[in-house]
Amino acid sequence: MAATDGDGDADGPVRLVVTGATGRMGEELSDAAGDREDVLVVAAVSRTPGSVAAEAAVGTHLDAALADEDHVDAVVDFTAPEATAEYAGIAAEHGIAFVTGTTGLEGHDADPLGALDAAAESVPVLHASNFSRGIAALRRAIREAATSLPGYDVEVTETHHNGKRDAPSGTALTLVEDIEAERPDLTERQHGREGEAPRDDTEIGVHARRAGDVTGEHEVLFAGNRETLSLSHSAGDRGVFAEGALDAAAALAGRDAGRYTFTDLL
Ligand SMILES: NC(=O)C1=CN([C@@H]2O[C@H](COP(=O)(O)OP(=O)(O)OC[C@H]3O[C@@H](n4cnc5c(N)ncnc54)[C@H](O)[C@@H]3O)[C@@H](O)[C@H]2O)C=CC1
Numbered sequence: 001m002a003a004t005d006g007d008g009d010a011d012g013p014v015r016l017v018v019t020g021a022t023g024r025m026g027e028e029l030s031d032a033a034g035d036r037e038d039v040l041v042v043a044a045v046s047r048t049p050g051s052v053a054a055e056a057a058v059g060t061h062l063d064a065a066l067a068d069e070d071h072v073d074a075v076v077d078f079t080a081p082e083a084t085a086e087y088a089g090i091a092a093e094h095g096i097a098f099v100t101g102t103t104g105l106e107g108h109d110a111d112p113l114g115a116l117d118a119a120a121e122s123v124p125v126l127h128a129s130n131f132s133r134g135i136a137a138l139r140r141a142i143r144e145a146a147t148s149l150p151g152y153d154v155e156v157t158e159t160h161h162n163g164k165r166d167a168p169s170g171t172a173l174t175l176v177e178d179i180e181a182e183r184p185d186l187t188e189r190q191h192g193r194e195g196e197a198p199r200d201d202t203e204i205g206v207h208a209r210r211a212g213d214v215t216g217e218h219e220v221l222f223a224g225n226r227e228t229l230s231l232s233h234s235a236g237d238r239g240v241f242a243e244g245a246l247d248a249a250a251a252l253a254g255r256d257a258g259r260y261t262f263t264d265l266l
Pocket residue numbers: 019020021022023024025026046047048078079080082083100101102103104128129130131132166170241
């Protein structure tokens with residue numbers, strides 16, 4: 001059914017449908033929403049079996065979930081690129097705001113980035129590779145360091161749990177784009193090194209590690225002029241991403257159609 005004007009019923013919670021609900025982030029979102037009064041998960045969509053923390057309708061199809069609910073303010077999606085492409089289109093058909101944290105969208109065959117742009121013609125759409133406030137602050141610090149340290153070598157390293165599908169992480173790619181915007185001389189992304197591989201001045205190193213249950217760590221190393229500067233962030237648990245995504249959904253619902261960033265809403 002159609003979206004409301006942003007705050008659910010007059011003073012009621014913002015009503016959400018969560019996709020990928022039985023995944024790591026999906027479960028975390030339902031858990032986090034259960035502790036808040038400003039948002040309510042009214043339906044959960046998942047194509048894989050598992051538990052859903054919310055007292056919500058559980059189904060396998062987003063289209064049916066949106067048709068069944070009296071009103072929904074936003075879809076919150078943490079799934080996979082092909083699912084995000086599909087779900088963005090369905091949310092737009094129903095006139096409902098779409099928030100997604102899915103990564104690995106760049107260059108994917110399903111064209112999820114194109115699907116987000118198309119959806120944004122009729123509904124508000126927000127994609128963020130990382131919903132933690134610490135990463136938002138790290139991005140500001142990195143842009144400042146990149147402009148203040150011209151000519152320094154830059155290496156970006158990320159570490160994640162062994163279940164992560166995409167590499168490098170979406171956050172690492174966002175950090176690399178931020179640095180490249182300030183350092184147009186860094187034209188080559190060097191993903192790992194092997195054999196005889198002397199460093200070139202135009203390189204920005206990008207390195208992905210996968211191990212155990214690490215939630216998410218990112219480090220940007222600047223080195224030159226007989227000094228190093230290391231800026232890093234470590235997520236304690238997935239709750240930090242879930243809280244940020246719920247904040248974003250609450251702030252996005254009811255806005256005009258278009259693309260939004262997490263920092264627009266902070
Ligand atoms: N932006 C951010 O702050 C964060 C982003 N992420 C991203 O969120 C995504 C999900 O991460 P996790 O929850 O750890 O993954 P997960 O593998 O635990 O869960 C993925 C969920 O998506 C569903 N799914 C996968 N393919 C599907 C398809 N084709 N159609 C419908 N449903 C499908 C699965 O059934 C599962 O419920 C990843 O892209 C990850 O990088 C994860 C944490 C934070």
